[in-house]
Amino acid sequence: MRLFTKLLAAVLILGASSAAHAGVKARETVFVGDYEPGTIVVMTGARQLFLVTGEDTALQYDIAVGKPSEQWFGTSWVSKKRVDPTWVPTPSMREKKPTLPASMGPGPSNPLGKRAMNLGWGTYRIHGTNSPNSIGSAASAGCFRMRNDDVMDLFERVHVGAQVVVLR
Incomplete structure (x- = not known):
């Protein structure tokens, strides 16, 4: 009965969330793991990012991950x-592709999309994309790409300092 109640609550939350954020593809899901609410968990093999929202619940987003070598x-x-x-x-x-610009400002050609969340070490980020067809694939240089509507939704829910756990 407890699981049924959680699933029903998840469906109701999803319905309310979807109405508030048209275009967002995230869905509330049952999530088993020992993570604090606000933690981001990336499951690389599944090409999914989870934002833990409570005990046994999370928002699930589809993502693109790094190429196998990245x-x-x-x-x-x-x-x-x-x-x-x-x-x-x-x-x-730039060494691999010398034709890349030194930098690119905001706009439809920018590969970071509408939002970016830098991670604490290195040059990796969780960000939007100008290539939404890459979602679900291993296509990046190690960053985690999201649909722009999804990354804007996640951006509003996550705070600086949030833990990010990247699993196989």
Whole structure:
């Protein structure tokens, strides 16, 4: 009965959330794990990101992950949140593809999309995308890409300092 009540609550929450954020593809789901609410859990193999919302519940978003040679696993934290971010390719990106610009301001061509959340170490981020067809694939240089509506939804729910756990 307790599980049925949780599932019913999840469906009701999802309905309310969907009405408030048209275009967002996140869904409330049962989530088993020992994580505090506000924790972001990335399941790389499933190409999904979860924002833990309570005991046994989370919002689930579909994402793109790093190419196999660019994937990483472990823990980090959200160190900075940026609206309409400027993209600056890393030196290794520019070495692999010299035609990349030194930087790219906000706009439809920017690969970071509408929002970016920098992670505590390195150059990795959770961000939007200008390539929504990449969602569900291993396509990035190690970042986690989200649909722009989804990343804007997550951005409003997450605080600087939130823990990020990246699993296989």
